[in-house]
Amino acid sequence: MRARTLAAAATVLALLLTGCSDGDDGRTDGTVRLRFQSLAWQKESVDANKELVAEWNRTHPGVQVDYVQGSWDSVHDQLLTSFEGGEAPDIIHDASDDLADFAYGGYLADLTGLLPQRLKDDIPRQSWETATFDGKTYGVPFLQEPRVLIANKKILDASGVRVPTAAHPWSWAEFREVTRTLTAAMGKGRYGVAWPLKEPVSVTLNLGLSAGGRLFHRGDDGKVTVRFTDADGVMPGTVHDQVNTDRSASRTTLGMSGSDTLPGLFGGKYAMVPLGFSFRQQVVQQAPKGFAWTVLPAPAGDEGNAQGVSPQTLSVAQDSPYKKEAAAFIDFMLQPPNMVRLAKGDWMLPTGTRALADPALHTPKDGWATGAELARSLRSAPAQSVRGYPEWKDKVATPALQEYYSGAIDRKELEKRLVKDGNLVLARYQR
Incomplete structure (x- = not known):
């Protein structure tokens, strides 16, 4: 030390x-x-x-x-x-x-x-x-990025699936069905989606907002506790089922960073990868000549395109x-x-409304327009003001989610760890 x-x-x-x-x-x-x-x-x-x-x-x-x-x-x-x-x-x-x-x-x-x-x-x-x-x-929040789906346009167009827009996104259920369809059409060893979840916590919490998931709840006494509801289970449950039941999501990418998945996207191994909006720059710089790609909104739930961000x-x-x-x-x-x-x-x-209105950020090129349309739905990340969150994330949530996504534990055990073990951690910061 x-x-x-x-x-x-x-x-x-x-x-x-x-x-x-x-x-x-x-x-x-x-x-x-x-x-x-x-x-x-x-x-x-x-x-x-x-x-x-x-x-x-x-x-x-x-x-x-x-x-x-x-x-x-x-x-x-x-x-x-x-x-x-x-x-x-x-x-x-x-x-x-x-x-x-x-x-x-x-x-x-x-x-x-x-x-x-x-x-x-x-x-x-x-x-x-x-x-x-x-x-x-x-702090003054000034830059933010939604998580989007960066997709191989050739594979998407050939499949005949409905292409989502910010106004009409895929639901989580439709997204799961689409990845099954894509995987079947692409052939053995190829997948409809690759989830890079080396750091799974913020992805899970932020995308979970679209289904109404909150996980952290502040009581009248100001103290925060963890509760795992059906809404909290929608996003992680979809990923778990894509990997372990449908085989429409690659298991090997669960331990990867976003950058690690790009060669597979370019090579046609994955039809789509959920990534932060800023990854578009890497796609522009690294994609092989002739690679056609598009930016799609992340799946939506009962709360529409709502998504947590940490600007x-x-x-x-x-x-x-x-x-x-x-x-x-x-x-x-x-x-x-x-x-x-x-x-x-x-x-x-x-984050500024006047800056966001700039025409340069609304061009279809490189997906800028899609991101700008999603901006109004961005919300404060669920754990933003939770004291003890870094320890909860590192010691409790990261290993629990990694095991759940890989199929090593079921949803009941995931809930037990996030809630029971998680509340023990948070309690030390709220005395």
């Missing part, structure tokens, strides 16, 4: 040394310097972020921003170490499902009184809910002495034209 802590501290120190020139106390010219830690990683996204930082610096000589490159792979531990060491960046790029523990721990500033009304009005209420805890706002967020560190300046920079970054640039760079959707 001590070795890991020292290693993490060294990582943070290296980041700070590369991203900060003089430190908070080294300004002799009166210039305010802010550190902005970005998690952008795709070249288009990194370029867009750096260009916007440069534009800010050119027009705000009294408040300069230093760009610091972070990583999604290590951001939680890195931030925790920097918070505890008093060396956190002023402006923090993260995801809303990572904010709760930092917010309750007092590490993030409440942005409620720092943000302009323009920005508050532009982002819909359901998006603000993803970063609001106990009535206080700890990317921008927050301000509680220890930052320049909260107003940091909030002003966030407002600049998220002006509608800038939000469009960030969305296109990440191949995601902006």
Whole structure:
């Protein structure tokens, strides 16, 4: 433990040394310097972020921003170490499902009184809910992505199945039937769908919303407990049956990441793969010449196209002495034209209504229009404000769902683990 802590501290120190020139106390010219830690990683996204930082610096000589490159792979531990060491960046790029523990721990500033009304009005209420805890706002949600079906158009067209649209999606039952039909038509060793479920929890919770699944329920006392209803079983039950009963979903992809399934999609081994909207960029870059593909909405249930998301967020560190300046920079970054640039760079959707209306995000090319149509149905992910969720996910839900999807345990055992074992974990965080 001590070795890991020292290693993490060294990582943070290296980041700070590369991203900060003089430190908070080294300004002799009166210039305010802010550190902005970005998690952008795709070249288009990194370029867009750096260009916007440069534009800010050119027009705000009294408040300069230093760009610091972070990583999604290590951001939680890195931030925790920097918070505890008093060396956190002023402006923090993260995801809303990572904010709760930092917010309750007092590490993030409440942005409620720092943000302009323009920005508050532009982002819909359901998006603000993803970063609001106990009535206080700890991040500005600005990019989001639905999960969609990326399909081999040639296989889909040849099968004669009904092609869904955002207005008329497949139901979960119809989706199961379609994958059976596709599998029968494709031949041995090929499958109607490949579910990449190396990280199964967020996929299960977020897609489960369409059928009315919630799993987490907050009581009048404010405490959260896990309950597994019939609605919670629709999405995971469909996947389980596709893999173990119908044989219309590949068993081997259950342990894969989304990227791992793309060669099989390109090669005609799978007709469809449920993936995050941003995976379209990889398809464009990696698909062989002549590969025809399309973007379809995920299956829908009693709640229509409802789907949980954890948007990317921008927050301000509680220890930052320049909260107003940091909030002003966030407002600049998220002006509608800038939000469009960030969305296109990440191949995601902006949360802002004015940015989302941009014609560039409504073109049929590369499925942009389908994603934009789904945006209004995106909701806060079920576990967004649940304290103890990371431990519940890692120790309880991930192994239980992996075993259920593979057929090693049945639904009754899945429910027992998620509920009984899960509530024991959550109880420790709610005393």
